[in-house]
Amino acid sequence: MTIATEWKETAVGSLASVCRGASPRPIASSRWFDTSSNVRWVRIADVNRSNGRTLQTTTQALSSDGIARSRYLEAGTLIMSIAATVGIPVITGIPTCIHDGFVALENLKVDQRFLLYLLKSSEGRLRESGQSGSQMNVNTDIVKGLHVRIPVDRREQERIAAALWDIDDLITTLERLIAKKQAIKQGMMQQLLTGRTRLPGFSHEWxxxxxxxxxxxxxxxxxxxxxxxxxxxxxxxxxxxxxxxxxxxxxxxxxxxxxxxxxxxxxxxxxxxxxxxxxxxxxxxxxxxxxxxxxxxxxxxxxxxxxxxxxxxxxxxxxxxxxxxxxxxxxxxxxxxxxxxxxxxxxxxxxxxxxxxxxxPEIAEQKAIAKVLFDTDREIEALRIRHAKARNIKTGMMQQLLTGRTRLPVEATA
Missing domain, CATH: 3.90.220.20 (DNA methylase specificity domains)
Incomplete structure (x- = not known):
């Protein structure tokens, strides 16, 4: 293993083709939409509902007429919001069309997942560059001109992206575990606090x-x-x-x-x-x-x-x-x-x-019910603590890895 030694200053426009989306007009017309279509229509609400990395679903789909008047993108395209909620990137997991509140970043000269995280870390700078009006927005020139610093060795880009992707996987797993435990607790409360289900050893009337x-x-x-x-x-x-x-x-x-x-x-x-x-x-x-x-x-x-x-x-x-x-x-x-x-x-x-x-119920059964619920609460709280720590670790990793302050080793070239 060796450590790449060179990082370089560049701009997003040198790393990708930045193309703005397009919207059929008038947007409210039902002519542009078709619920049976496989080509989805991306709204900022869909991006906010995603896991922050891959967009797998949207609430609307476009008809053939709508597709012709928008910007069609194959699955696996990196997009970013440039209006209202500015600077939110995500990779499409499905065929989509984007309106003019998004840009697509294609023909990449950098690892895609590395660029995803680099854009996430640049959200504040993009918003500072935004034009205020009825809503915040940035144009394609601002996106293209965004200065960034990247490792020259693509292998280092990939390792940084993989490390951040892994911590995101952990965060997602913990979120699912918390949601599952909370659902279990909700069901337990509905049963135990109403007497529909009794704990072993208790049969007295409430x-x-x-x-x-x-x-x-x-x-x-x-x-x-x-x-x-x-x-x-x-x-x-x-x-x-x-x-x-x-x-x-x-x-x-x-x-x-x-x-x-x-x-x-x-x-x-x-x-x-x-x-x-x-x-x-x-x-x-x-x-x-x-x-x-x-x-x-x-x-x-x-x-x-x-x-x-x-x-x-x-x-x-x-x-x-x-x-x-x-x-x-x-x-x-x-x-x-x-x-x-x-x-x-x-x-x-x-x-x-x-x-x-x-x-x-009688006091003894109350105490038994409370113990079961409290033990579940402790498990949920332990998961929340792990989740908070993982998020803090991710923040630290992004601050260190995306700036070159901390370097990851890469495989030496034979």
Missing amino acids: VDITLGDHVSYIKTVALSRAQLDGNSPLKYLHYGDIHTRSSVMLNAASEDMPRVSKKLARGAGLLQQGDLVFADASEDPAGVGKSVEIVDIPDAGIVPGLHTIAARFDKEILADGFKAYLQFIPAFRDQLLRLAAGTKVLATTRSYISSVSLSV
């Missing part, structure tokens, strides 16, 4: 309860983020921090959180382990009833903050751990949604929560 008979509420303090004090040891739970979480559990002792001075938090109640804290409003129905269960508290304490409802349930009725999944019980969500309907911002209130009636 009991009907009204939450208001078993809950008390902790006083909150309404403060904006501007009023928070990062130097205070007292932690503060804001409704936005509930909405943005993927985990239904909150270890307030170990997680980094906003802080508030004891003076401003005067009068607020301190949260305890097992308390369930709801965000009290959401513009999205999926956010209604969103909550986190406190699993550990810091020495200095934690207070519930702006737009939260802090609930403390009888532990003889709702077990620690199980409460975190209350938000996914269909009867609970359906009742809160029905009460919240008809407003622009969907509200969750103390009275709404208290009015909810539902069936729950």
Whole structure:
């Protein structure tokens, strides 16, 4: 193995023929489209829905008349958006036509996949060169004139592209695993939280309860983020921090959180382990009833903050751990949604929560259900961590490999 020593400055126009797409007019005419056609019509939404490397499907296809008035491309062509969302490249995996919001890069004098990643890394520079108007766009001259630096040895280009393609494969695999695990968890919740499926060893009848008979509420303090004090040891739970979480559990002792001075938090109640804290409003129905269960508290304490409802349930009725999944019980969500309907911002209130009636299993079964769901959540979180690390590794690889700061060895010529 040896390391190629030479990189050169060049421009995209020296590496490829850059040809703009074309659009049949008027574009809304049904004459140009045919759902049975094998030649697909590429829109930026199709590119955004792709895996970022290969475009395998689009929502529309062109008729023979539409094809004649657009720019036809064979499968395996590198294209890039130059209007609206500028600088998004992808390789077509199917025969396509592109409109004038795209360019095709053909007759390549560089490895195609290497150029794909090189264009991805140049997206910011392309946008800076764009012409502002009703929407951002660049022309073919700007694309042709984009300065880039490439290794002269094509084998090094190929190895760089292969390394980046491999990390993208890993990222895609992890995304699929996360989606699969989430679907499995969703099915488990639908079965276990309704009693349709019982865990081994449990057969007692579920009991009907009204939450208001078993809950008390902790006083909150309404403060904006501007009023928070990062130097205070007292932690503060804001409704936005509930909405943005993927985990239904909150270890307030170990997680980094906003802080508030004891003076401003005067009068607020301190949260305890097992308390369930709801965000009290959401513009999205999926956010209604969103909550986190406190699993550990810091020495200095934690207070519930702006737009939260802090609930403390009888532990003889709702077990620690199980409460975190209350938000996914269909009867609970359906009742809160029905009460919240008809407003622009969907509200969750103390009275709404208290009015909810539902069936729950005995405490031992609640704990068993919670363990199964929590174990699944931990698996998903572990995959998310791996996914985030892989994305960070890819970012670092692109910064190093596409600039020549880090070199990959190539096979020596015999």
